[in-house]
Amino acid sequence: MREIRAAPARLLVADDNKVNRLLLARSLELQGHRVTMAENGRIALEKLAQEPFDLVLLDMEMPEMTGFEVLERLAADPQLRDIPVIVTSSLEGIDHVVRCLELGAEDYLPKPVNPVLLRARLGASLEKKRLRDQQKELVRRFATAAVADDVATSGFALGGKHVRGSIMFSDIRGFTSLVESQPPEDTIDLLNTYYTLMFDAIGGQGGVVNQMVGDGLMAIFGAPLPLAQPERAAVNAAREMLELVRLFNADRRALGKPEIRIGIGVATGEMVAGYTGTQERATYTCVGDTVNLAARLEQHTKDAGHAILIDETTRAALDATLSVSALGRVAIRGKAEAIEVFAVPEG
Amino acid sequence: MSATIDRATFTALQDTAGKDFVSELVGTFLEEAPGMLGDLHAALRAGEPERFRRAAHSLKSNGLTFGALDFAAIAKRLELAGLEGARAPDAPDVGALDAEYARVAAALEALRHA
Numbered sequence: 001m002r003e004i005r006a007a008p009a010r011l012l013v014a015d016d017n018k019v020n021r022l023l024l025a026r027s028l029e030l031q032g033h034r035v036t037m038a039e040n041g042r043i044a045l046e047k048l049a050q051e052p053f054d055l056v057l058l059d060m061e062m063p064e065m066t067g068f069e070v071l072e073r074l075a076a077d078p079q080l081r082d083i084p085v086i087v088t089s090s091l092e093g094i095d096h097v098v099r100c101l102e103l104g105a106e107d108y109l110p111k112p113v114n115p116v117l118l119r120a121r122l123g124a125s126l127e128k129k130r131l132r133d134q135q136k137e138l139v140r141r142f143a144t145a146a147v148a149d150d151v152a153t154s155g156f157a158l159g160g161k162h163v164r165g166s167i168m169f170s171d172i173r174g175f176t177s178l179v180e181s182q183p184p185e186d187t188i189d190l191l192n193t194y195y196t197l198m199f200d201a202i203g204g205q206g207g208v209v210n211q212m213v214g215d216g217l218m219a220i221f222g223a224p225l226p227l228a229q230p231e232r233a234a235v236n237a238a239r240e241m242l243e244l245v246r247l248f249n250a251d252r253r254a255l256g257k258p259e260i261r262i263g264i265g266v267a268t269g270e271m272v273a274g275y276t277g278t279q280e281r282a283t284y285t286c287v288g289d290t291v292n293l294a295a296r297l298e299q300h301t302k303d304a305g306h307a308i309l310i311d312e313t314t315r316a317a318l319d320a321t322l323s324v325s326a327l328g329r330v331a332i333r334g335k336a337e338a339i340e341v342f343a344v345p346e347g
Numbered sequence: 348m349s350a351t352i353d354r355a356t357f358t359a360l361q362d363t364a365g366k367d368f369v370s371e372l373v374g375t376f377l378e379e380a381p382g383m384l385g386d387l388h389a390a391l392r393a394g395e396p397e398r399f400r401r402a403a404h405s406l407k408s409n410g411l412t413f414g415a416l417d418f419a420a421i422a423k424r425l426e427l428a429g430l431e432g433a434r435a436p437d438a439p440d441v442g443a444l445d446a447e448y449a450r451v452a453a454a455l456e457a458l459r460h461a
Contacts, residue, residue, distance in 0.1 A: 016405075017379075017405045017408060017409065018375055018379050019372060019375055019376045019379060019409045019412060020408060020409070020412070022371075022372060022375060023364060023372060023412060026364050026365075026368055026372075027363065027364065030363075030364070030365075061401055061404055061405070063401070090404065090407065090408045090411065091404070111408050111411070111412075112408070112411045112412040115363045
């Protein structure tokens with residue numbers, strides 16, 4: 001009752017002993033936290049899968065699934081491995097404590113848990129988690145979720161590998177004259193909304209935006225995380241992007257602002273994907289013929305009068321019900337032979 | 348012999364968790380403990396060392412929480428000695444734990460209404 005309230009956190013208390021469980025939950029609630037209880041390791045894992053928690057207080061001696069097994073499961077799960085765990089136990093012997101810490105536990109509190117010690121350790125663990133979350137959020141904001149996860153799982157290493165996937169290039173038509181016709185803050189505002197919409201459409205289909213230059217972007221479907229059908233994902237994303245731009249334009253019309261038009265090129269094939277740059281500054285990217293082709297297709301949308309152009313490899317993988325129109329062979333800069341180009345319907 | 352329930356521990360528990368809550372918690376312990384003692388005896392009869400150790404461990408842990416220090420000390424000896432230790436002819440600890448529990452239960456019952 002003389003507890004000082006900390007910032008409220010969502011906590012999971014796992015202990016098979018009812019007295020211990022109720023008492024620990026009570027101490028934590030008095031400190032202002034929200035507590036969920038589990039009476040063994042299996043139930044604790046179920047609760048962790050159901051809702052997000054900031055921290056777990058884990059007993060070791062539990063029937064059905066011990067705390068040691070819970071620690072092992074958490075460490076092996078990419079979704080859960082970052083949740084801090086404070087072990088609360090009255091197990092005899094320092095080797096148990098060492099084993100818990102080796103299995104990834106953040107801290108160890110002997111039972112009966114001293115409330116003052118509990119508050120201090122809990123505060124420190126939650127603060128560390130907050131900093132880790134902040135760091136992850138930074139990586140995410142500047143790198144995309146898929147790349148951030150890839151770095152978190154495999155570690156960061158410069159160097160590439162061969163992957164098969166689809167590449168998309170997209171940009172805003174006549175953007176330069178648009179920029180000249182409006183105040184700079186309007187342009188940044190426009191770009192922010194535009195990118196939010198495009199990221200939604202691309203991310204929703206499992207793609208990763210890896211480059212933004214001015215009004216243009218490059219997206220990868222199928223790397224760093226594999227996709228079952230990268231071609232379909234890329235084309236679906238492209239059509240969704242056009243639909244979002246159509247809605248965006250309706251808003252802009254209502255505000256008396258100029259509308260925007262975009263062009264999208266998609267090509268599919270083998271490419272080299274990996275982190276390029278230096279140890280200090282690197283980006284995930286793909287290089288190869290497929291990338292060049294997608295860029296050329298996007299540029300060709302201006303001349304072709306179609307908003308989405310794709311190559312033969314992409315078309316071959318699409319659903320037959322999508323009526324794609326063949327535009328014939330087109331000479332593409334950088335390609336010795338003319339290639340088949342297809343236009344994807346917008347609606 | 349020291350006091351059945353260490354008053355300083357019990358009062359500190361009331362101070363931090365609240366008197367009413369501790370009264371309820373004592374009730375929970377008095378409901379749960381006979382089952383845990385039963386587990387200890389059953390494990391002894393059936394020769395299940397892991398179950399025996401776990402029951403002793405839980406009783407020790409709860410004894411410490413309420414300040415039942417002698418009770419917790421006996422339970423700890425059982426936890427460390429394990430099933431084989433408790434079966435030794437000169438090992439009266441299981442019986443001693445039962446007897447101490449009767450004192451603990453009475454003392455806690457008095458304290459929760461004090």
